[in-house]
Amino acid sequence: MLEEIIALPVEDQIFYAVLVFSWTVYVWEAYLAYRQRKIYRTTLHVPTELGKIMDSLTFEKSRLYQLDKSNFGFWSGLYSEAEGTLILLLGGIPFLWKTSGNLTAHFGFGPEYEITQSLMFLMLATLFSAFTGLPWSLYNTFVIEEKHGFNQQTLGFFLKDALKKFAVTQCILLPVTSLLLYIIKIGGDYFFIYAWLFTFIVSLILVTVYADYIAPLFDKFTPLPDGELRSDIECMAKSINFPLTKLYVVDGSKRSSHSNAYFYGFFKNKRIVLFDTLLEDYSPLNKSEEKEVGADEGNEVVDDENKSKPKNKKQGCNNAEVLAVLGHELGHWKLGHTVKNHIISQMNSFLCFFLFAVLIGQKELFMAFGFYDSQPTLIGLMIIFQFIFSPYNELLSFCLTVLSRRFEFQADAFARSMGRSSELYSALIKLNKDNLGFPVADWLFSMWHYSHPPLLERLRALTGPKQD
Numbered sequence: 001m002l003e004e005i006i007a008l009p010v011e012d013q014i015f016y017a018v019l020v021f022s023w024t025v026y027v028w029e030a031y032l033a034y035r036q037r038k039i040y041r042t043t044l045h046v047p048t049e050l051g052k053i054m055d056s057l058t059f060e061k062s063r064l065y066q067l068d069k070s071n072f073g074f075w076s077g078l079y080s081e082a083e084g085t086l087i088l089l090l091g092g093i094p095f096l097w098k099t100s101g102n103l104t105a106h107f108g109f110g111p112e113y114e115i116t117q118s119l120m121f122l123m124l125a126t127l128f129s130a131f132t133g134l135p136w137s138l139y140n141t142f143v144i145e146e147k148h149g150f151n152q153q154t155l156g157f158f159l160k161d162a163l164k165k166f167a168v169t170q171c172i173l174l175p176v177t178s179l180l181l182y183i184i185k186i187g188g189d190y191f192f193i194y195a196w197l198f199t200f201i202v203s204l205i206l207v208t209v210y211a212d213y214i215a216p217l218f219d220k221f222t223p224l225p226d227g228e229l230r231s232d233i234e235c236m237a238k239s240i241n242f243p244l245t246k247l248y249v250v251d252g253s254k255r256s257s258h259s260n261a262y263f264y265g266f267f268k269n270k271r272i273v274l275f276d277t278l279l280e281d282y283s284p285l286n287k288s289e290e291k292e293v294g295a296d297e298g299n300e301v302v303d304d305e306n307k308s309k310p311k312n313k314k315q316g317c318n319n320a321e322v323l324a325v326l327g328h329e330l331g332h333w334k335l336g337h338t339v340k341n342h343i344i345s346q347m348n349s350f351l352c353f354f355l356f357a358v359l360i361g362q363k364e365l366f367m368a369f370g371f372y373d374s375q376p377t378l379i380g381l382m383i384i385f386q387f388i389f390s391p392y393n394e395l396l397s398f399c400l401t402v403l404s405r406r407f408e409f410q411a412d413a414f415a416r417s418m419g420r421s422s423e424l425y426s427a428l429i430k431l432n433k434d435n436l437g438f439p440v441a442d443w444l445f446s447m448w449h450y451s452h453p454p455l456l457e458r459l460r461a462l463t464g465p466k467q468d
Contacts, residue, residue, distance in 0.1 A: 011367035018368070018387045019088060025394060026081045033070055033077075036445040040067040043440050049456065050439055053429045062436040065148040072144055076136045083132065094370035096128075097121055097379065111374075115181050118378035119174050126173070130166055137162075148436060150257050157254075161218065168214060176202055181377050192357040196350045204266070211264050211271065221248040224274065229281075229319045233272065236323060236418070240334050246271040253277050258435050259316060261325055263333065270333075272326065277434070280316035315434050317427045324415055324423035325431075331414030337407045344403075348396065356384050404451040409461055416462060425462050428455060 005013065046059045087093065100120040101111065109116045141158060145151035153161075180198060187194045215221065224230045224247045237244040245265070252260065252275035259277040263270055317325065332338055359365060365383050366375045415424045432439065432455050439455045446454055453461075 010364045014364060014368040014388075015088070018390070019085065021390055022084065023081065025390070026077065029077065030074065032442075032445045032448055033074060035442040037067065037070045037074075039440055039442050039445075040070060040438065047440065053459070054433065054439060058433050058436075059439075061148070062433075062438045065144075065436040066438040068144050068147065072140060076140075079136070088369070091370045093379065093382070096124055097371075097376065100124060114376055115178050115185075118181055118376060119178055121378060122173065122177055123170065126166070126169065130162070134162070145256065150436075151255075152253055152257060153255055161255075164217060168217060172206070177378070184377050192350075192353040196346075196353045199349060199353075200346055207264065208266065211273070215250075219254075220251045221273070222251075223247060224249050229279075229322065232319065232323055233326060236327065237272075237330065239418075240330060242330055242333060243268040243270050244272060245269050248273045249276050249279065250274070251276055257315065259431060261322075261329055263329060272329075274322070278316050278325070278431075279322060280318050317430055320420075320423045321427035321430065324420035324427050327415035327418045327420045328411045328424060331411035332407065335407075335410055335414060337411070344400070352385060352389065355389070356381065359384050359388065398448060401449065401451050405453050408452050408458070412458055412461060421462050425459060428458055428462075 005016075008016075040063055043063065046054055046056050050059070097117070100117050104113060104117045104120050111117070138158070141151050141153065142155070180195060183194050183198050184191050211221075224233075230247060233247060234244060236242075245268075248271065250273050252258070257277055258275075260275045261273065261278055263272045265271050360375075360377075360380050363375060365388065366372075366379065369379070369383055369387075371379060412424065415421070431437075437455065441450065441454050452458075
């Protein structure tokens with residue numbers, strides 16, 4: 001068997017190695033998901049150590065939600081892997097490249113217009129991905145998320161949003177790709193340096209303009225009203241020299257009842273964004289629940305079914321807990337986590353472009369995927385970055401996950417050093433309940449996948465002895 005493999009042409013060895021590794025990763029991921037799914041199925045009662053922080057009803061809701069998500073992930077993952085395999089086996093990539101050439105030729109652009117053909121290829125590929133992924137996205141949103149009370153979208157809003165996202169993506173992706181391909185074409189022996197510098201500058205520009213010009217196309221950002229919470233946030237930011245310039249609330253509740261908070265910006269121009277679902281006093285979901293409770297109280301006759309339903313607790317965190325959550329987020333800034341992640345990202349990008357420069361001249365790489373007569377730059381980027389680098393990408397992803405967990409513990413410790421340990425403790429419990437996070441995890445699954453430590457580990461760290 002080994003002798004037969006060695007006897008194969010180099011391009012065939014590359015092709016089958018890519019397929020085998022892809023399925024190896026899929027089987028590994030499926031095994032990890034199976035272990036975690038087993039936890040969801042067998043952990044039917046609240047563990048003793050969780051008795052004080054999670055009631056049995058919430059525990060069961062989170063268990064069923066995560067079980068549904070895991071089952072969905074299994075089938076969508078299997079489909080994705082099967083689709084990718086069929087595309088490779090049936091020559092889908094060279095077929096789409098040829099189709100792109102025929103379309104551009106129809107408009108008078110011959111084979112010498114490689115960048116134009118590359119943009120057509122990219123547009124067709126993203127269209128194909130959007131259409132094949134749409135049924136899965138619809139099921140996830142309108143079946144799973146709807147079933148468990150998270151979805152707030154209508155079908156019309158969802159489709160309009162999807163079209164808008166596709167259009168905005170094309171407006172950014174196509175010009176950036178065309179410039180990148182042009183730089184690679186004219187860059188000479190050191191094109192990888194210029195390509196890396198270009199992508200670095202583009203990333204800085206996108207981070208700068210995204211929140212001000214792109215995100216508002218999809219969500220409404222309003223300044224947090226003057227009041228106690230705004231004053232306390234500004235005071236906390238000032239106490240650690242965080243250069244806060246703007247403070248927004250975003251209407252995340254129009255899509256989902258999941259909550260979040262983040263900051264962005266460079267140098268002395270930082271902004272903080274709070275999801276309305278994070279704020280107990282601002283969440284529209286709480287207001288709608290209050291109306292429903294008021295209507296029920298006004299009715300003289302209440303059926304047995306409604307009597308048996310527990311009243312929904314308010315979603316989100318109170319002001320002290322919001323400050324603790326922001327103390328954690330600002331800890332990432334104060335401890336340099338954002339800068340460190342950016343440096344790692346750029347080092348990785350430079351390394352990948354350098355290795356791309358080394359490998360791009362190997363015609364066997366193109367032949368392995370059906371390109372015998374041409375070596376398009378875009379196809380080379382796809383083959384090398386997506387397929388050849390896949391083992392390295394898996395290893396890097398795991399290492400970054402481990403690093404992320406370490407950063408999360410450090411950010412929690414920073415919030416604790418600000419005297420907000422008890423508030424962060426209660427906020428983590430509330431957010432876990434609001435988002436139906438399941439607090440029990442298989443050790444191998446969590447080690448491989450969790451970018452944030454499990455809830456119990458974070459709570460223990462907050463109440464345990466302080467560490468340097």
